[in-house]
Amino acid sequence: MKPALIIVALIALAALLVPPLLPYDHIAIDWDSVRVGLFTDGHLLGTDDLGRDRLARLLVGTRVTVSVALAAALVALVIGVTWGAIAGWVGGRTDELMMRIVDGLYALPFMFVVILLMVVFGRSILLVFLGIGFVEWLTMARVVRGQVIALKQRPFVLAAEAAGSPARATLLRHILPNVAGVAVAYLMLTVPQVVMIESFLSFLGLGVQEPLTSLGILVNEGAEEMDMHPAALLLPGGVLVALIACLTIAGERFRDRLADAAK
Amino acid sequence: MSDGYLLQNLSIRIGERQIVDDISFSLAPGEIVALAGASGAGKSMSAMTPFGLSAGKASGSAMFDGTELVGLSESELSKVRAEKVGFVFQQPLTALTPHRTVRQHLSEAAMQAGGASPDKAAMVAMLEAVGLTRPDERLAQYPHRLSGGERQRVLIAAALAHGPRYLVADEPVSALDAALRGEIMALLVRLCRERDMAMLLVSHDLAGIEHHADRLLLLDQGRVIESGSARQIATAPATDYGKRLMAATPRLSEPLAELPVTGEIILETEKVTVTFPKPGWQRGRIGAVVDADLSLARGETLALVGGSGSGKSTLGRAIAGLGPMASGTIRWQGDALPQREHRSTEHRRLIQPVFQDPVASLDPRWSVTDIILEPVKFLATIASPPEANGYVEKLLQEVGLPPDFAIRKPASLSGGQAQRVAIARALSANPDMLLLDEATSALDPLVADGVVELFGRLQRERGLSLLFITHDLALARRAAHRIAVMEAGRIVECASREELFTSPRAEATKRLIAASG
Numbered sequence: 001m002k003p004a005l006i007i008v009a010l011i012a013l014a015a016l017l018v019p020p021l022l023p024y025d026h027i028a029i030d031w032d033s034v035r036v037g038l039f040t041d042g043h044l045l046g047t048d049d050l051g052r053d054r055l056a057r058l059l060v061g062t063r064v065t066v067s068v069a070l071a072a073a074l075v076a077l078v079i080g081v082t083w084g085a086i087a088g089w090v091g092g093r094t095d096e097l098m099m100r101i102v103d104g105l106y107a108l109p110f111m112f113v114v115i116l117l118m119v120v121f122g123r124s125i126l127l128v129f130l131g132i133g134f135v136e137w138l139t140m141a142r143v144v145r146g147q148v149i150a151l152k153q154r155p156f157v158l159a160a161e162a163a164g165s166p167a168r169a170t171l172l173r174h175i176l177p178n179v180a181g182v183a184v185a186y187l188m189l190t191v192p193q194v195v196m197i198e199s200f201l202s203f204l205g206l207g208v209q210e211p212l213t214s215l216g217i218l219v220n221e222g223a224e225e226m227d228m229h230p231a232a233l234l235l236p237g238g239v240l241v242a243l244i245a246c247l248t249i250a251g252e253r254f255r256d257r258l259a260d261a262a263k
Numbered sequence: 264m265s266d267g268y269l270l271q272n273l274s275i276r277i278g279e280r281q282i283v284d285d286i287s288f289s290l291a292p293g294e295i296v297a298l299a300g301a302s303g304a305g306k307s308m309s310a311m312t313p314f315g316l317s318a319g320k321a322s323g324s325a326m327f328d329g330t331e332l333v334g335l336s337e338s339e340l341s342k343v344r345a346e347k348v349g350f351v352f353q354q355p356l357t358a359l360t361p362h363r364t365v366r367q368h369l370s371e372a373a374m375q376a377g378g379a380s381p382d383k384a385a386m387v388a389m390l391e392a393v394g395l396t397r398p399d400e401r402l403a404q405y406p407h408r409l410s411g412g413e414r415q416r417v418l419i420a421a422a423l424a425h426g427p428r429y430l431v432a433d434e435p436v437s438a439l440d441a442a443l444r445g446e447i448m449a450l451l452v453r454l455c456r457e458r459d460m461a462m463l464l465v466s467h468d469l470a471g472i473e474h475h476a477d478r479l480l481l482l483d484q485g486r487v488i489e490s491g492s493a494r495q496i497a498t499a500p501a502t503d504y505g506k507r508l509m510a511a512t513p514r515l516s517e518p519l520a521e522l523p524v525t526g527e528i529i530l531e532t533e534k535v536t537v538t539f540p541k542p543g544w545q546r547g548r549i550g551a552v553v554d555a556d557l558s559l560a561r562g563e564t565l566a567l568v569g570g571s572g573s574g575k576s577t578l579g580r581a582i583a584g585l586g587p588m589a590s591g592t593i594r595w596q597g598d599a600l601p602q603r604e605h606r607s608t609e610h611r612r613l614i615q616p617v618f619q620d621p622v623a624s625l626d627p628r629w630s631v632t633d634i635i636l637e638p639v640k641f642l643a644t645i646a647s648p649p650e651a652n653g654y655v656e657k658l659l660q661e662v663g664l665p666p667d668f669a670i671r672k673p674a675s676l677s678g679g680q681a682q683r684v685a686i687a688r689a690l691s692a693n694p695d696m697l698l699l700d701e702a703t704s705a706l707d708p709l710v711a712d713g714v715v716e717l718f719g720r721l722q723r724e725r726g727l728s729l730l731f732i733t734h735d736l737a738l739a740r741r742a743a744h745r746i747a748v749m750e751a752g753r754i755v756e757c758a759s760r761e762e763l764f765t766s767p768r769a770e771a772t773k774r775l776i777a778a779s780g
Binding site: 154155156158159160161162163164165166169174177178 | 580583584585608611612614615616618619620623624625626627628637638640641642685688689692
């Protein structure tokens with residue numbers, strides 16, 4: 001779990017801190033060196049066919065992808081935990097209704113929803129992560145609801161009732177803290193999924209808009225010129241793979257550790 | 264000596280941890296030897312490890328019919344198990360494969376030693392031998408159709424299907440109802456006698472095994488503390504540990520100890536009925552408790568005894584306002600207590616619960632101090648608000664725990680300690696009555712005895728009334744003034760402990776007494 005998290009942290013720190021230190025930003029066009037190779041004229045990774053610094057674009061793209069993923073995962077966390085906790089805690093008809101709504105939303109084709117949002121409201125980075133968060137909270141709600149129902153039957157919840165604890169206090173002070181671990185583990189698994197979805201949308205041209213960039217856009221651009229500049233595809237692709245693999249590994253380890261602790 | 268099973272200086276480790284330390288015993292053909300002791304004493308390990316059925320590594324010697332088991336490879340051990348030994352495990356609910364029928368279990372078990380698949384008549388005979396009714400129907404059934412007792416019988420039949428000369432039974436009855444335990448134990452003993460089979464019996468229930476085993480070994484922390492004839496150890500143990508263990512095990516034959524005097528009636532229930540919707544798509548409701556009438560005096564202990572599913576916990580929870588109630592009245596000093604949702608904080612203060620599973624009844628994320636003060640926070644009608652620190656320490660001391668436990672988390676408590684914290688929590692709002700829902704049955708005999716003693720002391724000091732829910736009749740006789748017997752949701756008999764045992768009226772009572780004797 002630790003090495004994976006360290007790799008993620010290094011990538012995130014580089015994306016956050018390095019761009020201001022570079023001589024070029026991700027938009028500036030260097031007319032003197034268009035489409036140059038690695039290590040030329042102060043461009044460590046060369047430039048693209050508009051003469052923009054590839055390193056700056058890679059780092060900014062990573063930053064955009066990671067922040068969209070984090071924001072969307074947080075949206076999913078907030079909505080999912082609230083929805084799932086209420087459904088599981090109240091139970092009965094309310095639970096039935098709330099979970100059938102979740103099932104209904106599951107059945108909507110996700111791409112269709114996102115494209116529709118884009119068409120109606122125009123393209124914006126806000127819409128991208130709203131759209132993704134809109135889908136990802138469904139699974140979170142199911143996971144949390146299951147946990148809450150299992151916890152509700154534990155004797156300490158009954159003891160809290162006997163202690164005169166009002167339902168709200170029991171939910172906030174007994175149930176939610178015990179759900180937190182599972183929710184965080186699931187959050188850690190959601191982030192790489194969102195990274196993937198965001199890159200996929202951007203790859204298709206539905207994600208963030210030029211001149212802003214993201215890993216998906218860079219992979220798309222890189223794929224077009226991979227015969228001439230393999231690094232243009234391999235580098236953003238590599239960062240993408242490293243992020244997804246490390247976050248998934250860390251999330252799964254964390255989940256397993258929780259399961260062990262529960263035994 | 265080639266026949267028989269002889270353990271000499273056997274030690275077992277798991278990793279660096281020494282689980283069993285230098286034990287020796289023998290099992291002659293046709294003999295029944297019991298290994299007893301608290302959990303963690305190494306009884307199951309000593310029984311299973313030589314046959315390769317545990318994670319432990321054995322050293323020393325285990326001679327089995329002339330074969331040295333220590334150091335055998337897994338395939339050789341598997342051959343020994345398949346040919347000569349049958350195993351019965353604790354969990355009848357999980358020890359059968361859910362998707363296979365009784366017939367498949369039996370034929371697989373019979374063929375493991377290389378024999379041919381038995382015909383139907385042979386399998387029917389196997390089931391008849393373990394006392395199953397309608398055996399030819401049972402063959403086609405899946406495990407979920409059978410009750411716990413029936414499953415345990417099928418397991419025994421499967422363990423005997425290949426005609427082993429030895430049987431290793433690891434807590435074969437402890438997952439079963441009190442009434443069934445005696446029956447299954449008697450069955451195992453009868454089968455051993457009939458077939459001249461030897462049995463190694465692992466159990467923590469001393470009262471249950473002393474009539475069945477020939478010899479008994481008491482284990483503590485991986486060592487044999489005492490060994491000898493079962494009857495002799497049970498009646499006159501030689502070692503200190505044996506004496507304490509015997510004293511901690513309630514028996515129907517023991518003299519009745521003095522109990523504190525009781526006061527006026529404080530709690531009465533009248534025709535309390537609890538119903539639950541029928542499972543699945545069926546309409547209608549099932550009566551889990553039907554027309555229960557009880558009364559409880561100040562300073563009195565009333566035991567509620569019955570098998571699992573008899574409705575004793577459901578009734579207890581309805582009284583404490585922790586479960587639903589369909590109809591009936593619960594009166595506290597003459598005033599009716601409202602339904603679960605409408606109980607005021609004062610109502611809640613009157614009756615506080617202690618549950619069976621001590622670890623699950625404490626929130627793992629809270630500190631002991633927070634746990635104990637939870638009722639105070641909501642039910643603080645006590646005259647002077649307790650000064651935050653001193654009060655917790657005082658309660659801890661009252662339940663027999665050192666004050667530095669206040670900062671601990673539940674994960675660092677043993678079962679007995681956790682149960683004492685749960686008791687301190689129940690006491691913190693200064694209740695008049697405790698609901699003890701199998702509060703000692705998940706604990707080891709010595710620890711459970713300490714907790715029962717604690718209840719007695721609290722009752723004397725605080726004048727508490729106790730509703731003591733248990734499946735253990737001998738324990739009820741030791742601890743309670745009066746005993747109510749429940750069966751299928753009804754209270755079939757309620758009498759003082761002297762009267763209940765000298766002249767039981769209900770059939771259920773007679774059966775329970777017979778099973779506990």
